[in-house]
Amino acid sequence: MTSLPTETAKKLGLVIDLDTCVGCHACVVACKGWNTQGYGAPLSDQDPYGESPSGTFLNRVHSFEVKPAEAPAQLVHFPKSCLHCDDAPCVTVCPTGASYKRAEDGIVLVNEDACIGCGLCAWACPYGAREMDQAEGVMKKCTLCVDRIYNENLPEVDREPACVRTCPSGARHFGDFADEESYVSKLVAERGGFDLMPELGTKPVNKYLPPRPKDQAVEEFDILAPLLEPIATDAGGFLGWLDKALERI
């Protein structure tokens, strides 16, 4: 049913730390690797070894430059996947009921057997989180690795989304935002986590942590500077002659 649940018992989601992300795209690869072999249609590629490769991805890393008014520009790597919005516009537009948000944990999923591939949910999503698989004609999106996080066949340490598990810089965190005492909730409160495009009222569950303020280079006294000054600005004698001679060559 494409009505949204009024409340979800848990709010599972990700915190993405824009300060720590180094833009290595390991999460993109891990995501594609896990989700192309697990449940449902694989994530197909078109012309993968040809001139214009393209393919279905559930997670992509963009890179932005931010230029503060009075400081040097800084580079921010920006991973983006489904934000599992509380008020998910992609769910309500679905004509078939394939798109739904789970009442128990808030994960937004697609039932591929019911998807007609009309693409309206991808239009309704502001974040570009849904991509139509060109081989299967069904909508693919981040499942928050629903087949990992509850999977008792996996060691406990692996029961988190593939992107989080693989991130080498610790820029991705997984948890329950409904629990105020959870690690992710505390992290968001501490670091001032924010929503993407809040003006659209989608109430994303996933939060982003801003880059920490950078140190600024300031003009300060350098104790070595006097020692590094050129000793003679207008040298005479042999050195003066050598200087002039070399300049003339």
Next chain:
Amino acid sequence: MHPAPSVIIFTVLSGIGFGLLGFLGLGFPSVTGWAAFAFFAIAYLLAVGGLLASTLHLGNPQRALRAFTQWRTSWLSREGWFAVATLLIMAVYGAGLVFFETRLMALGWIGAVLSLATIYATSMIYGQLKTVPRWNHWTTSLLFLGYSLTGGALLSGNTTMATYLLAALGVVQFVYWTLGDKRFADRGHSQGTATGLGGLGDVRMLEPPHTGTNYLLKEMVYRIGRKHAQKLRVIGILLMSVVPFALLVTLDAGHLIGAVVVLLHLAGAFVTRWLFFAEAEHVVGLYYGK
């Protein structure tokens, strides 16, 4: 947005088809027998043909019947219901006119209202999308109803009505463009809000996530149409409103002039509907610096 031919054909043709059904339902023209058969045949060909065209862009059209299940929340589902209800009720009403020379007035009125509801539901598929500010406005519904009624009036031979509607539609289309041009900026969407980094400074795309293209860019960041948009707007509005209006005002509307006017209007409607999609900017473009 990507102007998919199937969706352009669908919205234009089925819009006019349901517009014609609306006029037939109200009894303008009040025809029976073979004349009624001809009118209804045209209306059904357009309406059903358009609906069938719309299934061509589906990834899995064999599951299309499932689209009737979510009418509580989905405008696409509601459109399906309204369309089928209209077609069924107008089939009974049409059979009365064609085979029994009887006009079931109440049924005709219900059919006419349902025709309008179908067109409104179609318009809301686009009008509901906050992600496309140009569409997300009540003028989108006005525009779709305008095209439907104008096309319907032309095809049903209500010349005087069609003349007024052609003029009104020209104005509505112009207003839609003028208001729409500013809306993206007015809503305050920027790369700053998209990334949440706007508070730190000017945000600029440095490197896209991939060197090639992807579904999102093809489907929602279609930009080719914006190059010739102004020229196409002039061509479109001349063809679909100004020239047909001038022809109807200056010449006596016979069958020949009628046919010319319908074809001109239809050609113009295809141009403006192409622009409706091609010019619409989706907020996801902000993540790609576009």
